Amino acid sequence: MDHAQSPYGSGTEFVRPPVGAAAIEAQGLGKEYRRGWALRDVSFRLPAGRVCGLVGPNGAGKSTLMGLATNMIRPTTGALRVFGAAPGSTEAVLRTAFLTQEKPLFRRFTVAETLRLGREFNPHWDQEVAEGIVRAGQVPLKAKVGTLSGGQRTRVAFALAFGKRPDLLILDEPMADLDPLVRRELMATLTAEAAEHGTTVLVSSHMLAELEHICDYLLVVANGGLRLAGEVDELRAAHALLDVAGSGPVPAVGPHTVIESGRGDGRPGVLVRLGGPVAYGGPAEPPTLEELLLAYLRSPDAPALITPSARVGDIHDIITRDRTKAVTA
Amino acid sequence: MTTLTHDPARTAPAGPARNARGPRLGGPVWLVWRQHRAAFWTLIAAMVIGVLVMVHLRGQVMDFLAAQEPTARRLGGLPSEFETHGDRLHTIGSYLDYIPVLAGVLLGAPLFAGDLETGTAKLVTSQSVSRMRWLVTKLAVPAVILTLSTGVLTAALTWWWNPLKGFSEALSWTTFFSVTGVVPVAFTLLTFTVGAAVGLVLRRTLVSMVVTLGIVAAMGFLWSQLWRNLGHVLSLSTHEGVGPGAVQPDLPTQAEQQGQGTYFLTSSGDRLDWTTCLDEIENDRAHTACLESKNVVGWSLDYLPLSQMQTMQWLGAGIMLALAAAGTAFVIVWGRKRLL
Numbered sequence: 001m002d003h004a005q006s007p008y009g010s011g012t013e014f015v016r017p018p019v020g021a022a023a024i025e026a027q028g029l030g031k032e033y034r035r036g037w038a039l040r041d042v043s044f045r046l047p048a049g050r051v052c053g054l055v056g057p058n059g060a061g062k063s064t065l066m067g068l069a070t071n072m073i074r075p076t077t078g079a080l081r082v083f084g085a086a087p088g089s090t091e092a093v094l095r096t097a098f099l100t101q102e103k104p105l106f107r108r109f110t111v112a113e114t115l116r117l118g119r120e121f122n123p124h125w126d127q128e129v130a131e132g133i134v135r136a137g138q139v140p141l142k143a144k145v146g147t148l149s150g151g152q153r154t155r156v157a158f159a160l161a162f163g164k165r166p167d168l169l170i171l172d173e174p175m176a177d178l179d180p181l182v183r184r185e186l187m188a189t190l191t192a193e194a195a196e197h198g199t200t201v202l203v204s205s206h207m208l209a210e211l212e213h214i215c216d217y218l219l220v221v222a223n224g225g226l227r228l229a230g231e232v233d234e235l236r237a238a239h240a241l242l243d244v245a246g247s248g249p250v251p252a253v254g255p256h257t258v259i260e261s262g263r264g265d266g267r268p269g270v271l272v273r274l275g276g277p278v279a280y281g282g283p284a285e286p287p288t289l290e291e292l293l294l295a296y297l298r299s300p301d302a303p304a305l306i307t308p309s310a311r312v313g314d315i316h317d318i319i320t321r322d323r324t325k326a327v328t329a
Numbered sequence: 330m331t332t333l334t335h336d337p338a339r340t341a342p343a344g345p346a347r348n349a350r351g352p353r354l355g356g357p358v359w360l361v362w363r364q365h366r367a368a369f370w371t372l373i374a375a376m377v378i379g380v381l382v383m384v385h386l387r388g389q390v391m392d393f394l395a396a397q398e399p400t401a402r403r404l405g406g407l408p409s410e411f412e413t414h415g416d417r418l419h420t421i422g423s424y425l426d427y428i429p430v431l432a433g434v435l436l437g438a439p440l441f442a443g444d445l446e447t448g449t450a451k452l453v454t455s456q457s458v459s460r461m462r463w464l465v466t467k468l469a470v471p472a473v474i475l476t477l478s479t480g481v482l483t484a485a486l487t488w489w490w491n492p493l494k495g496f497s498e499a500l501s502w503t504t505f506f507s508v509t510g511v512v513p514v515a516f517t518l519l520t521f522t523v524g525a526a527v528g529l530v531l532r533r534t535l536v537s538m539v540v541t542l543g544i545v546a547a548m549g550f551l552w553s554q555l556w557r558n559l560g561h562v563l564s565l566s567t568h569e570g571v572g573p574g575a576v577q578p579d580l581p582t583q584a585e586q587q588g589q590g591t592y593f594l595t596s597s598g599d600r601l602d603w604t605t606c607l608d609e610i611e612n613d614r615a616h617t618a619c620l621e622s623k624n625v626v627g628w629s630l631d632y633l634p635l636s637q638m639q640t641m642q643w644l645g646a647g648i649m650l651a652l653a654a655a656g657t658a659f660v661i662v663w664g665r666k667r668l669l
Contacts, residue, residue, distance in 0.1 A: 070455055071454075072451060072454070072455075088460075090459065093457055093459070094457050096455075097455065098451075098455040100448065100451050100452075100455075102448045102451075104447055104448030104449045104451055104452045105449070105452065106364065106449055106452075107447070109363065113363060116359075117360060117453075117456070118456065120355055120356050120357075120359050120360065121356070121357070121360070121453070121456035121457055121458045122456055122457040123457060124457075160452075164456070164457070
């Protein structure tokens with residue numbers, strides 16, 4: 001990969017964000033609890049149709065961000081829009097499905113009754129999709145939810161979320177209690193469904209390696225602020241892992257910004273954000289997503305990087321959008 | 330509904346067979362029914378059993394009354410066997426006192442607290458039905474069932490009590506004031522709403538049930554102390570003196586005397602309480618002289634007549650329903666803003 005081609009070199013050149021529907025758009029978003037700010041001044045844009053990983057240490061504000069997008073939490077400052085509509089508005093509610101971390105279900109309902117709940121409450125309900133997901137795990141429809149194993153319950157919760165046929169699917173730590181095989185299978189279902197229906201997915205997870213398989217977009221939050229946002233490929237291309245032999249001194253990195261050096265595990269080297277063509281003499285290669293994420297999680301104070309497609313639209317963007325709305329209205 | 334009338338516009342394929350026993354419901358109503366169906370069926374069963382028992386016992390007492398002389402059918406005029414019949418009515422009437430408590434503690438308090446505690450409130454509100462509609466349905470379905478079951482039970486009790494009204498002290502209208510007419514329904518709706526509001530704020534089932542029990546008990550006590558103020562107290566006076574030959578005023582049939590006993594009426598219209606000149610009661614002449622010195626011309630007493638019962642019940646029920654409406658408004662405002 002030619003790093004000199006990277007459009008984020010100097011950071012001063014202006015690249016217009018591509019105009020297109022945004023699934024989520026946040027502007028100056030902040031949420032303050034009694035114990036302090038959970039999320040502060042977060043602005044980003046998640047283009048529609050992406051599968052976006054939301055990564056951050058525990059307590060970084062991931063669940064708060066998801067709660068804000070689903071009207072479970074009201075922002076203290078700023079605003080967030082889902083497909084241009086306020087969270088909680090009929091349009092946003094119809095188009096969003098949310099699977100919370102706890103995956104609450106009515107324990108005394110049978111699986112069939114749980115799916116009926118989805119059918120009764122959602123006008124676009126797809127019983128086949130929902131039943132298919134449940135059947136794939138050999139979960140009996142007549143079983144009470146309370147008697148199911150954790151993995152089976154997660155599957156039922158998944159079926160409820162998918163059956164809604166959402167345009168935006170928000171999953172908070174969906175895989176935590178699943179065995180590796182089921183996890184793989186549900187991830188495959190997720191990507192297949194998302195690709196088939198053009199669903200935008202926002203999924204938070206600590207399973208960094210698995211995110212790499214399903215995500216093409218990324219949001220990284222730490223200490224209540226946004227650290228990284230954008231396409232996985234572009235984010236990776238904007239960084240390089242400079243190979244350092246053994247425990248030698250940190251090489252001169254020239255125009256690059258060091259994100260992390262002297263790492264304890266994985267490949268030895270210095271992870272830098274590129275500030276110009278790679279002039280370093282040693283081997284340099286783009287980091288894997290996992291390496292990139294780990295580096296940012298370890299260095300929460302690193303400067304934020306928001307790629308153009310993830311930047312909140314400027315005035316042209318808004319004008320274009322309003323014009324489209326006026327035409328369709 | 331037959332298969333011919335099945336809505337072809339329904340996009341979702343027919344799900345598993347519906348519960349044949351339950352009523353055919355849809356949307357949030359189905360959810361509320363399904364979630365609390367054990368409580369609802371218990372309530373309906375209790376209502377049916379209660380009504381059957383009351384119909385049976387009323388039949389027995391009516392047979393008993395038919396065997397008595399028509400002239401004997403008044404307070405104290407019936408043979409002592411009547412006591413058994415009266416006691417049954419009194420006992421079952423006092424059971425009805427518990428309906429509002431049970432409605433608040435067992436149905437109202439867990440209504441939202443349960444969903445908030447287990448997180449299912451999040452599950453429901455992340456579906457496509459608006460939070461407002463869910464909140465309203467969750468209040469409305471139990472309210473309708475409570476109104477129905479309490480209403481039917483109360484009507485049966487009222488119907489049983491009516492022919493026996495005032496046949497003994499235990500069957501007076503003041504004893505049955507809070508368990509007949511519209512009062513039980515209104516009080517049940519009020520306690521249910523209070524329980525729901527408490528559960529919504531406290532978000533823990535057990536704590537909400539305990540707090541609701543306390544509040545409902547306090548409300549019941551306040552009501553028992555205050556409901557007589559809903560009536561318009563009437564007075565009855567005599568002006569024929571209070572000497573040994575004078576007749577005390579006669580309390581109208583089934584009226585309940587109010588105040589502290591029978592008062593002494595003075596010529597100026599003032600009333601002196603019954604302890605006046607009590608020290609002289611041993612000596613008739615001194616007593617008469619004492620009363621005369623205070624210009625006592627007769628007796629006076631206050632009472633609440635039976636005829637005011639319904640007006641007072643409606644007035645009290647109106648106040649309760651207004652409070653219940655305020656509670657409902659609170660639940661909706663709070664629920665929309667701070668549910669999760």
